[in-house]
Amino acid sequence: MIKRAHIRQFLAVVDAGSFTQAAARIRVTQPALSSGIAExxxxxxxPMFIRNRRQVRLTEAGGxxxxxxxxLERGFRVADDFGRDSDRQATELKLGVIRSVPGEFLQAIVAALRSGFAIELVENSDSELRGALGNGRLNMALVSLRAGEAGAHVVPLYEEPLAMFVAADHPLAGRVEVGPDELAAETMIARRACEFLGATxxxxxxxxxxPRFALRSxxxxxCLQMVAAGIGITTAPVSLAIDGVVPIRVAGYDFARTLGLLIDPAWAALPDVAPLLADRGDTIGAVAAEWRRARVDAAG
Structure with a gap:
């Protein structure tokens, strides 16, 4: 008979992409996880997985x-909550957030939601949040949307380009655009939370x-504070600008991101949740529009 442990183990491997990471995530030993998947x-x-040295992927049956x-996992979670205070449970909101969301913007989004929901924030990487949303451990996720990502439960908020940030007194600060070769002698600062770190x-x-790196954080x-201090330069979405730094365009560096909300359809369809989301949709849209006008359009 298939047990909940089997489902948790299966989903952990799917979301982590490896047995080692999946075992660490659900706090079991790797032999125990392998035994559970085999069972x-x-x-x-x-077979549910194709295993090789580089990756683990689903078989056709696994898919x-x-x-x-x-x-099934969603059903188990509903069963876990059965008998608890229904009003309190219906208005709980577990909101996942990627680390590169500007603090002031997150503050405004949370303020728009808090009148209707008891909010718990979970900060993690994009892939971790998407996995948690998919198996019902999150209700919503504020992430950088992928190309072509759309639908009734995808809410785009605002789009912004990435730029190179230098200190206000840096020799390049007065330039509108520089060539990448002009940065060869510069010391860099690596934003580890950047969605485009590898591509950059x-x-x-x-x-x-x-380049040489002065900081990886x-x-x-x-990172932006150390740019302002003059020890290096970094790329970042323009809305992350702080006092003392100046954005400049790098020729050919055309990365941009769209921040948006992903919403669990099953949670959004709950009778007590749907009207709360509908009531706050216009407010969230207004928050995003004002942020774009004040922090993105102004930087352009």
């Missing part, structure tokens, strides 16, 4: 089983720019 595969009568597993590295490597605030 699940025996119960369903077919068909995935939406069933998602639904490849961009500069293609142009022969292999998960904190966008720390």
């Amino acid at each position: 699940l595969e025996r119960l369903v009568g077919t 068909r089983f995935l939406p069933i597993a998602r639904d 590295s490849r961009f500069f490597t293609r142009h022969g720019v292999r 998960e904190s966008d605030e720390r």
Whole structure:
């Protein structure tokens, strides 16, 4: 008989992409996880994963089983909550947030939601948040939307370009645009929370720019503060600008992001949740429009 542990183990491997990371995520040993997956595969009568040294991916049968597993996990969570205060549960909102969301913007979004919901924030990477949303551990996620991502439960908020930030007294601060080769002698600061970190590295490597790094940090605030202090330069979405830094365009560096909300359809359809979301939709839209006008359009 398939048990909840089998479903949790299966989803953990899917979301993590490896047995090692999945075991750490659900706090079991890797042999125990492998044994659980093997038992699940025996119960369903077919392999669920293709394993090799570089990655773990679903078989065709595993892909068909995935939406069933998602639904089962949601059902288990509803069962866990059965008998509790229904009003309190219906208005709980677990909101996932990527680390590069500007603090002031998040503050405004949360303020727009807090009158109707008891909010719990979860900060994590884009992939982790999407996985948690997919298996019902989050209700909404504020992330950078992917190309072509759309639908009734995808709410775009605002789009913004990335720019190179330099200190206000930097020799390049007066320039509108620079070539990537002009940055070869510059010291860089790496924003580890950047959605385009890998793509940015490849961009500069293609142009022969292999800089020294003064700082690598998960904190966008720390990175921009150190740019203002003059110890290095960094790329960032224009809305992250702080006093003492100046954005400049790098020729050919055309990355942009669209921040948006992903909403769990099952949660959004709950009778007590749907009207609350509808009531706050216009407010959230107004917050995003004002932020874009004040922080993105002004930077352009």
